[in-house]
Amino acid sequence: MDLNRSGPIPLYFQVSQRIEKAILSGELPAGSRLENEVALGQRLGLSRPTVRRAIQEIVDKGLLVRRRGIGTQVVHGQVTRKVELTSLYDDLTNTHKVPSTHLLALETRTADAKTAERLGVAEGSPTLYIRRVRLADAVPVAVMENWLPEEFIGIEPNDLVAHGLYQVLRSRGVTMRVARQHIGARKSTNEESMLLEIEKNAALLTMDRTAFDNSGRAVEFGQHCYRPDLYSFEVTLVEK
Amino acid sequence: MDLNRSGPIPLYFQVSQRIEKAILSGELPAGSRLENEVALGQRLGLSRPTVRRAIQEIVDKGLLVRRRGIGTQVVHGQVTRKVELTSLYDDLTNTHKVPSTHLLALETRTADAKTAERLGVAEGSPTLYIRRVRLADAVPVAVMENWLPEEFIGIEPNDLVAHGLYQVLRSRGVTMRVARQHIGARKSTNEESMLLEIEKNAALLTMDRTAFDNSGRAVEFGQHCYRPDLYSFEVTLVEK
DNA sequence: TTTGGCCAATTGTCATGACAATATCAGGTC
DNA sequence: GACCTGATATTGTCATGACAATTGGCCAAA
Known part of the structure; x- marks a missing residue:
């Protein structure tokens, strides 16, 4: 042993x-x-x-x-990898695909009511807004919008192109602990169809997430949408 | 105390x-x-x-x-109800909606390759096939297909109309322990559009699930699709 | 003032021991 | 042969004790 x-x-x-x-x-x-x-x-x-x-x-x-x-x-049944608190970037690297990023926006925005509530900050306070297209093997997979609290203003474009958002946050000493996600579906907008290189009014898989660090404070709020032919969620539930 | x-x-x-x-x-x-x-x-x-x-x-x-x-x-943030190993029927009753069921099919089918693999039974062995439309407050929410192993052949239509599938299984002494789910999205077929009373080629939220009982044996395999305007999944992830 | 180190508070890990609850199985009884 | 009964195996729960690791604050020294 x-x-x-x-x-x-x-x-x-x-x-x-x-x-x-x-x-x-x-x-x-x-x-x-x-x-x-x-x-x-x-x-x-x-x-x-x-x-x-x-x-x-x-x-x-x-x-x-x-x-x-x-x-x-x-347990019977083919075993699959479990769902963890990971970013899409991690998912792609784990499946041996080459991830890359188109950075569409990286700017400071004042928090509207919804953003303020989700992040637990005051309405009107500055937040960092990020919008990206994630590609796997040069094929677009997802359009991702993220809002981060004030303290992260200063993140460089280069960081986001070379690494996933969660990697960048980890390198700044933030460790995610809890995330609450909503998973749904809707039709794509014309802009999303163009960005994802799919037909108009296609079905999209959507995920809204708020993530909290180990002090219980919200550190990220994101609205993502995925090409359903290239990505799906895997959840294992265990009854206690 | x-x-x-x-x-x-x-x-x-x-x-x-x-x-x-x-x-x-x-x-x-x-x-x-x-x-x-x-x-x-x-x-x-x-x-x-x-x-x-x-x-x-x-x-x-x-x-x-x-x-x-x-x-x-x-933890900060508004607390939401947790995700459990429940059926849609339970979800609806918990949110104070009145669930009902249209039973489209309840018959014995021989397992094809995919079903056999998912259920862990021999290909060609008999299985129980169920197809239902679930309604909440008389509005259709989901179309559900389920395959169950041989021993459950004999479930009555009345059981499925009055209760959820999981309730029926529990009453037969089966307790679910583990479930593996895939969540995705796609466009609706014309038949699904009719059943769910939505437009053609609408976006659908889909969920495939295999459930195992406490002996580790597969007891249910299902393919469900939901109206995304009426239903979404909620997942809480905790990093250890 | 700033910096460094020490100390207290709190959770993380591990060991030992005991009893309870539940399922299987063998055996005996009717 | 069917059914009850008891023994056995195994996980579930709970107590007690100890030490380690991490964090934050206090205090002294530069």
């Missing part, structure tokens, strides 16, 4: 990563039973709470199912 | 419900700090792990944010 007890990586995380890897690699096939918590703990030299937490992490991802009296089993 | 130590309801759940209620009612305003774990445990006569788990439940819902060295705070 290659558990690193001195490093900064928690033991339960090391264990959960190993188990998850075993599931995704097929080493633990669908429907197979996991070793029980007590035995697994003894074998690894870990306490039961630690092992239990490791397993719980994977249950929360929807890869394992526990039943008291029975044990823990791998 | 009204903690019930003898009842079947876990202590951590009783605590988390109380805290969540306090947040939703505004008793704990956005940005306010929660009493620290140790003190809260002492005040309630509970151990720290129990209190910690109670708080963690709410953090996972995106209502609280913890920072080590600082404490636990209520």
Whole structure:
């Protein structure tokens, strides 16, 4: 066993990563039973709470199912990657496509009522407005509008072209914690059709999002629309 | 304190419900700090792990944010109801609309390749096929197609008209645990436009879902499409 | 005034122990 | 053969204790 007890990586995380890897690699096939918590703990030299937490992490991802009296089993069905708090930029790089960006607007705007409410700032206060077209392998995938609070005014165009918005925010010391999204659909406007290189009045997949950092403050509000033939959302729900 | 130590309801759940209620009612305003774990445990006569788990439940819902060295705070932004493993039927009743159903088809079909893969059954094996139009306050909201494994053949039309599919399954002793959903958009077919009482070639919000029960076996596969002016998805993401 | 370091507060991680609840299974009884 | 019963296995809940890591503020020194 290659558990690193001195490093900064928690033991339960090391264990959960190993188990998850075993599931995704097929080493633990669908429907197979996991070793029980007590035995697994003894074998690894870990306490039961630690092992239990490791397993719980994977249950929360929807890869394992526990039943008291029975044990823990791998869920059936082809496993897919889970939905995380990521940006479209991250999604594209993870799927081995080459992302690029057309920056349409990067300017300071005073917050109207809706923006102010979503960002939790005073109406009329300055905000940073960004509008971009995201491309994957040179094909337009999404038109994205974002509003950021005052303190981010000063973000350079070059940053947004070379990296995703979330990367830029992370590099400024902001870590996202919670995001609330609404996903819907509507017809495209003529301008959107042109930008996305699709026919007029095509169906668009839309997503509105407000993201909060680890202090609970809103750091981003965005309205995005996606080409539904090139992008869709994947959600795994787990009942507790 | 009204903690019930003898009842079947876990202590951590009783605590988390109380805290969540306090947040939703505004008793704990956005940005306010929660009493620290140790003190809260002492005040309630509970151990720290129990209190910690109670708080963690709410953090996972995106209502609280913890920072080590600082404490636990209520997230900013208007709180919305969380996303759960529910059916559209439940959603509608929760929003005080009157749901009803037009049953278009309820028949046995042999599984084609796609259905067999999604349900984890052999190709050619019998499945139950259901097609419904869901209405809210007599206005059509969604067209839903569902495939269920062999054992559910025998579900009565009356069940599906009076209750949601998930209710019917629950009454047969099936409890959903994990669901994988794909959310996208496309244009409506002429038939869908007629059923949903919308114009031709309108934008539709689509959702494909495979649901698994607590033994990890697929119990339902569905392809739904929604009127985007009447329905949208709400997702709360929490980074760990 | 500014800077650096120390200290207190708070959450994060881990161990040990105990009992409860639930499902399976074998065996006995009617 | 069907049904009840008990034993067993396994996860669910809860308590207690300890130490680590991070943050923020205070205070002293430059």
